Amino acid sequence: MGVHRRSFLVLSTFPWLGSVPRLVRAEDLYDDYINSTSKQPFVGFLARQGSGDSVGHAFVGVGVRLDATLLVYERLFGLYPKNGALAGIKSVFGPVSGKLDATWDDVSWDTELVRVIDAGQKEKVLAQFDKWSSAAPQYSLVANGGMNCNSLVGDVARSLGMKVPNGSGATRPWKFIDALKSAN
Numbered sequence: 001m002g003v004h005r006r007s008f009l010v011l012s013t014f015p016w017l018g019s020v021p022r023l024v025r026a027e028d029l030y031d032d033y034i035n036s037t038s039k040q041p042f043v044g045f046l047a048r049q050g051s052g053d054s055v056g057h058a059f060v061g062v063g064v065r066l067d068a069t070l071l072v073y074e075r076l077f078g079l080y081p082k083n084g085a086l087a088g089i090k091s092v093f094g095p096v097s098g099k100l101d102a103t104w105d106d107v108s109w110d111t112e113l114v115r116v117i118d119a120g121q122k123e124k125v126l127a128q129f130d131k132w133s134s135a136a137p138q139y140s141l142v143a144n145g146g147m148n149c150n151s152l153v154g155d156v157a158r159s160l161g162m163k164v165p166n167g168s169g170a171t172r173p174w175k176f177i178d179a180l181k182s183a184n
Helices: 026-035 084-090 119-134 149-159 173-183
Strands: 011-013 039-048 057-066 070-081 098-101 111-116
Touching: 026 057, 039 070, 039 119, 039 149, 039 173, 057 119, 057 149, 057 173, 070 119, 070 149, 098 119, 111 173, 119 149, 149 173
Parallel strands: none
Antiparallel strands: 011 070, 039 057, 039 111, 057 070, 070 098
16 A cells, blocks of 8 residues: 655745745645644735736635634636637637636735635635636626626625725736725
């Protein structure tokens, strides 16, 4: 019989580092996760700035805070055009097929808003993600007849009773998250 080793890679944020993401050893984190006396659910509204030809991206993370210090993102979600970069270009002119997904780029961000939630709210957010994963809305970069990554963030925030700023389609993602912070 083989030995099964549980390990996984997660993103964590330590308060003394500000909002600088840091990758930690999976084995250490697993022990912290299992042995934590507190697993307070949270949702993170995150965005990264674009570089060069990119407008950036906003997305949502769901996880738990361990013993009130370590944030463990269990799942990350963003709304993307389904068929890659060409579809992204087409989405400027009208809606294209969308998909709810996470990419390797989603393990870093420039701005975030973290809200502590209860277990029921966490399940509600995860159910919303499951629904969108099976039938993602049409994607449009400027929300012209479709939704974009900011729209996803706004829908999740609204479902939690937060105030959501207008203009999700015409606002750069990191500026939308900053406006969400200001509104809440």
